[in-house]
Amino acid sequence: MAESSKNNSESSISDKIYKVRKWGLIPSLKWYYYVHYKIGSLQKIRKTANFPLNMMMEVTNHCNLKCIMCPREIMTRKEGVMDLELFKKVIDDTTKFKKPYLLTLHFSGEPLINKKLPEMIRYAKDKGVPIVKFNSNAMLLDEKMSEQILGSGLDILTIAIESTKDIHDKFRVGSDFEQVTRNVQNIVEMKKKKGLKKPSIRVQMLTSKDTDEKDIQAGIDLWEPIVDYVKIESISTAGGQIEDFGSTRSQKKLCKEIWTNMVILWNGDVTVCCVDHNAALKVGNVNESSIEEIWNGEKYQRLRDLHRKGDLDKIPLCDSCLNANHG
Numbered sequence: 001m002a003e004s005s006k007n008n009s010e011s012s013i014s015d016k017i018y019k020v021r022k023w024g025l026i027p028s029l030k031w032y033y034y035v036h037y038k039i040g041s042l043q044k045i046r047k048t049a050n051f052p053l054n055m056m057m058e059v060t061n062h063c064n065l066k067c068i069m070c071p072r073e074i075m076t077r078k079e080g081v082m083d084l085e086l087f088k089k090v091i092d093d094t095t096k097f098k099k100p101y102l103l104t105l106h107f108s109g110e111p112l113i114n115k116k117l118p119e120m121i122r123y124a125k126d127k128g129v130p131i132v133k134f135n136s137n138a139m140l141l142d143e144k145m146s147e148q149i150l151g152s153g154l155d156i157l158t159i160a161i162e163s164t165k166d167i168h169d170k171f172r173v174g175s176d177f178e179q180v181t182r183n184v185q186n187i188v189e190m191k192k193k194k195g196l197k198k199p200s201i202r203v204q205m206l207t208s209k210d211t212d213e214k215d216i217q218a219g220i221d222l223w224e225p226i227v228d229y230v231k232i233e234s235i236s237t238a239g240g241q242i243e244d245f246g247s248t249r250s251q252k253k254l255c256k257e258i259w260t261n262m263v264i265l266w267n268g269d270v271t272v273c274c275v276d277h278n279a280a281l282k283v284g285n286v287n288e289s290s291i292e293e294i295w296n297g298e299k300y301q302r303l304r305d306l307h308r309k310g311d312l313d314k315i316p317l318c319d320s321c322l323n324a325n326h327g
């Protein structure tokens, strides 16, 4: 399919989506996904990685937008910004234990609201974390912030933008399509002028019942010549927690996250996956315990055991996530 799409200028939209997806991964990230997949798919053994392969740190859960499809809409947690000292403590603790392969610096909020973000990225990179990345709505990506991000050592910057202005305006309430476009073009230009290889600058668009192939194609046509990678994702219901805006995701059979991922919220609370926006599955707090203690702790292991046994009715969030039609 990839070959025919390469040779056929009339190739279909799904071929094109496949192509941008396929060639967008950087080699080391392919390795990460392979390991992640293997660990998560060992159905009979269900072994836990001996360290979190993917650590997500919520540098803030404040946001400057009110996107209608965002799981943040159901978040009832207190809002705040992660302290630089807490961030450093976690990185020191983790890199001493074993490095997470992938460090993601967004969760329920807009990372650029935390003005210490560039310093945090630099710290994690200096401590040897292989891949540091985050997603942003890019409204705060002005000249000064772009300069700092480009100098931080970041590996991947993904800008969330919808495929056309109309769709963007409908979903991304409070955003300005033209402003986001200018900010992305500007940081790409600045990166080019500086002769930098990193970060890989990407654009991510969502498919929903409001998008058709023409819209997605318009988005690809706009962004493919400018950025390093165009990613197209189906809108989700965050495991059945929010309204279905037209998800085309297939139902999950098994959870991989609980064996490979850890999410650290701005106040140090730890949960097990990126669907848990209200920390219903809190397994500890990094102010009180080390990453190693939490990762191998009783609460995490109990959740893994329940998954092994298939006793999901004892974990309503996981039950809804794995049984929702649209994950």
Ligand SMILES: C[S@@+](CC[C@H](N)C(=O)[O-])C[C@H]1O[C@@H](n2cnc3c(N)ncnc32)[C@H](O)[C@@H]1O
Pocket (backbone or CB within 6 Å): 063, 067, 069, 070, 071, 106, 107, 108, 109, 110, 111, 135, 136, 137, 158, 159, 160, 161, 204, 206, 233, 234, 235, 236, 237, 238
């Ligand atoms: C929750 S946001 C946080 C980071 C940043 N504020 C942003 O918008 O990129 C992370 C990613 O989730 C995506 N997202 C939001 N709602 C979604 C949904 N219902 N289904 C799938 N992805 C969603 C956004 O497009 C963004 O790429």
Ligand code: SF4
Pocket (backbone or CB within 6 Å): 063, 064, 065, 066, 067, 070, 071, 072, 107, 108, 109, 110, 137, 172
């Ligand atoms: S900008 Fe990101 S975090 Fe904020 S509401 Fe939109 S998707 Fe959610």
